[in-house]
């Protein structure tokens with residue numbers, strides 16, 4: 058049996074359409090959602106990502122500011138820019154594009170923590186992390202949030218399923234653990250020190266690979282009929298990307314699988330639009346009721 062291919066394009070279009078409707082609804086309430094993306098330096102890949110985020114905003118009618126800062130920007134100057142965006146009423150979401158240049162990379166956490174948690178559309182601020190872990194409404198990192206939305210839209214049951222995640226990063230693995238828990242899955246989180254990995258992955262109804270190693274997940278690691286979500290994006294040649302999953306062989310065993318490229322990667326920007334709208338709604342509510350509520 059060949060697996061159902063979960064194409065990111067259709068899911069991303071659906072998520073963006075949902076966000077677009079909410080943008081229109083907010084406009085009728087006098088609010089134009091706004092996103093500011095701060096990019097420091099000249100990293101070519103980051104520039105492409107930022108351009109794509111700006112384009113997505115334009116398509117959905119979200120106000121978008123791209124703030125380009127020179128590569129030698131100091132921590133203090135960047136923090137001052139974040140402070141200004143935190144109090145800018147036109148801006149509901151703030152994102153600092155990573156990676157930061159070398160001279161400020163060591164201050165990454167400090168810099169990201171400076172963002173007002175209500176505007177933290179990347180969901181990296183400890184307040185949002187804490188809210189996610191304790192099951193409260195939160196702004197959640199876009200990639201794992203996109204995976205969950207895709208599973209929902211594809212009708213893959215999560216309640217009671219055994220989900221196995223490979224990778225424990227703050228951006229993907231750990232938030233994915235909490236999002237799946239919230240969906241009542243039984244979750245196992247594996248990482249580079251996990252013993253008998255194959256034994257564990259073969260128990261998964263839903264297997265999420267977020268490792269950063271091309272073709273790491275092979276067919277013999279997958280239970281027949283499982284849903285396999287490949288978060289990995291690995292450049293294996295100048296113009297060739299590969300996922301963390303050996304797609305060609307795993308698709309013969311799995312029940313459903315995401316391709317790379319064309320899978321989960323497309324959902325990240327769609328969820329960023331969704332998070333920007335959610336942040337705008339939250340801030341509107343706070344203005345109306347005078348308290349932090351979402």
Ligand code: NAD
Nearest residue numbers: 200224225226229248249267268269288289290321322325
């Ligand atoms: P990371 O490097 O921060 O974490 C990798 C994880 O893999 C670690 O927790 C590590 O313990 C685990 N790991 C490494 N070797 C292992 C092994 N042999 N066995 C078991 N676990 C092992 O990576 P990340 O930031 O979570 O990214 C993972 C992948 O997802 C990368 O390819 C990245 O490019 C991709 N990614 C894609 C998107 C997107 O689609 N928009 C977003 C973020 C990350």
